Amino acid sequence: MSNPNSQTPQLPLWHELPNFSLHLDQVIDITNTYVEPIVGERLTKTMMHNYFKSGVLVSPQGKLYGQIQLAGAIIVDLLKKIFTLSEISAGLKIMLKDTSPQTAYDTFVNIFNEQASRESLSSKALTNLDIETATPIIQMEYAAVESILFWLDSRKILYDNIDAEV
Numbered sequence: 001m002s003n004p005n006s007q008t009p010q011l012p013l014w015h016e017l018p019n020f021s022l023h024l025d026q027v028i029d030i031t032n033t034y035v036e037p038i039v040g041e042r043l044t045k046t047m048m049h050n051y052f053k054s055g056v057l058v059s060p061q062g063k064l065y066g067q068i069q070l071a072g073a074i075i076v077d078l079l080k081k082i083f084t085l086s087e088i089s090a091g092l093k094i095m096l097k098d099t100s101p102q103t104a105y106d107t108f109v110n111i112f113n114e115q116a117s118r119e120s121l122s123s124k125a126l127t128n129l130d131i132e133t134a135t136p137i138i139q140m141e142y143a144a145v146e147s148i149l150f151w152l153d154s155r156k157i158l159y160d161n162i163d164a165e166v
Contacts, residue, residue: 007037008116008117009037009038009112009116009152010113010116010117011034011074011109011112011113012034012074012109013105013106013109013110014067014071014102014105014106014109017030017067017070017071018030018067018070019067021064021065021066022064022065022066022069022070023063023064023065024045024048024063024065025045026065027048027065027069027070027073028043028044028045028048028073030070031043031070031073031074031077034074035074035077035078038078038148038152039077039078039081040155043073043077047077048073050085051072051073051076051085054085054089055089056072056076056085056088056089056092057069057072057073057076058072067101067102068101071101071102071105072092072101075088075092075105075108076088076092078112078148079091079144079148081148081151082144082147082148082151083144083147091140091144092104094137094140095108095137095140095141097137098137099137104141107138107141108141108144108145110129111129111138111141111142111145112145112148112149114129115142115145115146115149116149116152129142
């Protein structure tokens with residue numbers, strides 16, 4: 001069994017997301033390009049429809065999707081491994097209370113990319129963010145990213161040990 005987490009995961013910033021209307025299949029494909037290598041599972045149409053129906057993600061206008069749906073799909077697809085959809089929905093609402101979707105998404109991605117690139121998850125040093133003086137919302141985003149990365153680290157250790165046993 002090969003380790004699905006052998007490369008450092010990185011997520012795209014808002015300005016790196018397509019800035020034109022997409023069909024649902026394209027949103028799913030782009031999301032899977034970034035998230036599937038991290039979590040090991042594919043996002044499906046049914047999942048996306050459930051996210052829209054439950055209000056976790058902003059529904060599109062008509063059948064075309066934009067950056068807000070794509071960014072939301074990336075975050076939700078990552079977080080659903082460790083949080084319930086109602087917890088994710090509540091967290092997203094808090095994140096968006098005083099900031100734009102672009103700023104909230106970029107903050108999450110910047111924390112994720114920086115923390116994912118660290119050599120060791122035991123180190124708490126951030127180079128671009130002082131977590132001690134950060135707002136409670138930024139601290140929540142940081143804790144969510146850390147949860148994902150600790151889950152990934154545990155999974156890597158598991159796969160490394162499974163590979164060693166074979």
